Amino acid sequence: MNSFYEKYRPKKFRQFLGHKLIIRSLLNFFKKKNFPSSFIFYGKKGTGKSTLAILFAKSLNCKKSPLICNKCKFCKSFKHKIYDFKNIDSASNRSVEKITELFEDYLYKPIYLKYKVYILDECHALSKYSFNTLLNILENLPRYVKIIFITTEFSKIPETIISRCIKFNFQNIPIIEIYKFLKKVSDLENIKINRRSLLYISSISEGSMRDALNNLEFLFSIFGNKISNTNVINFYNKVNNNISYNIINLVLEKNKKGFILYSKYLLKFDFEEVLKKIIEDINEIIFIKESNILKLPSSIFKKEDLFKKFSVKIFYSLRRFFIKELVNFKYYLYKYYTFITIVLIVINKLEFLL
Numbered sequence: 567m568n569s570f571y572e573k574y575r576p577k578k579f580r581q582f583l584g585h586k587l588i589i590r591s592l593l594n595f596f597k598k599k600n601f602p603s604s605f606i607f608y609g610k611k612g613t614g615k616s617t618l619a620i621l622f623a624k625s626l627n628c629k630k631s632p633l634i635c636n637k638c639k640f641c642k643s644f645k646h647k648i649y650d651f652k653n654i655d656s657a658s659n660r661s662v663e664k665i666t667e668l669f670e671d672y673l674y675k676p677i678y679l680k681y682k683v684y685i686l687d688e689c690h691a692l693s694k695y696s697f698n699t700l701l702n703i704l705e706n707l708p709r710y711v712k713i714i715f716i717t718t719e720f721s722k723i724p725e726t727i728i729s730r731c732i733k734f735n736f737q738n739i740p741i742i743e744i745y746k747f748l749k750k751v752s753d754l755e756n757i758k759i760n761r762r763s764l765l766y767i768s769s770i771s772e773g774s775m776r777d778a779l780n781n782l783e784f785l786f787s788i789f790g791n792k793i794s795n796t797n798v799i800n801f802y803n804k805v806n807n808n809i810s811y812n813i814i815n816l817v818l819e820k821n822k823k824g825f826i827l828y829s830k831y832l833l834k835f836d837f838e839e840v841l842k843k844i845i846e847d848i849n850e851i852i853f854i855k856e857s858n859i860l861k862l863p864s865s866i867f868k869k870e871d872l873f874k875k876f877s878v879k880i881f882y883s884l885r886r887f888f889i890k891e892l893v894n895f896k897y898y899l900y901k902y903y904t905f906i907t908i909v910l911i912v913i914n915k916l917e918f919l920l
């Protein structure tokens with residue numbers, strides 16, 4: 567059985583989520599006479615680079631080019647290993663010998679397709695000598711050969727290669743797009759999972775559709791077609807003391823820049839849970855400050871300075887602000903960004919008090 571990722575992989579340009587500008591630029595090449603020969607697709611994992619490279623290879627060769635019919639003999643031929651199309655995993659072909667072998671006949675005209683297409687996936691794994699060989703190849707590439715370099719580590723690609731390619735940067739897929747797609751897949755697969763859980767999976771997938779679909783499929787394989795919010799939260803990380811204390815600390819320091827940097831680390835958490843935990847911890851601090859307990863719980867002990875420096879009044883205000891924002895929070899869809907905004911609002915409000 568195909569994985570969700572394979573099953574729901576886009577088969578046509580219009581099914582593709584995001585990257586509209588890249589697709590438009592690729593399609594525009596068909597209108598121009600001067601079609602580039604080499605491309606580099608770079609960006610984070612799971613953002614669609616390999617999928618789009620294959621679609622592009624198809625669109626070059628389809629009978630209805632630049633469209634993809636998925637029905638003609640050319641489109642169908644991509645299912646098999648064919649002479650004119652090579653989808654190369656660079657990690658297992660990194661040596662110069664392998665690259666030379668794979669490209670030995672690149673100068674010959676394609677036999678079957680209109681264009682010979684070479685995709686070099688994870689190309690940052692190639693050796694220095696392989697890149698040198700490819701550089702020579704790039705310098706006299708026949709017009710019927712196209713090479714697509716794919717990488718998650720753009721900085722590792724030699725400048726000499728980059729300068730000979732058309733570059734496309736694949737940005738993270740927005741959480742809302744991931745959410746909508748997961749909703750569609752869960753409906754099609756008859757998985758009962760609520761909006762909050764889907765949003766949570768979308769946010770922990772950090773812009774990668776592949777991770778998001780894998781996460782959904784993984785939960786499905788464990789919990790079956792009824793996945794509760796508790797299942798999801800318990801399965802992934804629970805919000806721990808350190809996280810909420812670090813946030814409280816950054817808020818009290820009014821360190822907006824520090825908080826924004828730190829928030830990237832929080833992507834995988836459920837923000838409603840984070841907010842609740844912050845409020846819970848503020849409650850604990852208030853309790854300890856008011857009751858003058860000498861022996862502190864170990865979880866708080868490390869952060870003792872944090873609440874010694876500030877009056878109990880400040881923590882009451884802080885709690886009030888967070889509780890008010892927690893209520894608002896439930897109405898927004900962009901949880902990650904909403905969460906950042908909320909904390910920044912609280913910092914701003916606190917500025918008038920400290």
Ligand SMILES: [Zn+2]
Pocket residue numbers: 627628629630634635636637638639640641642
């Ligand atoms: Zn076709």
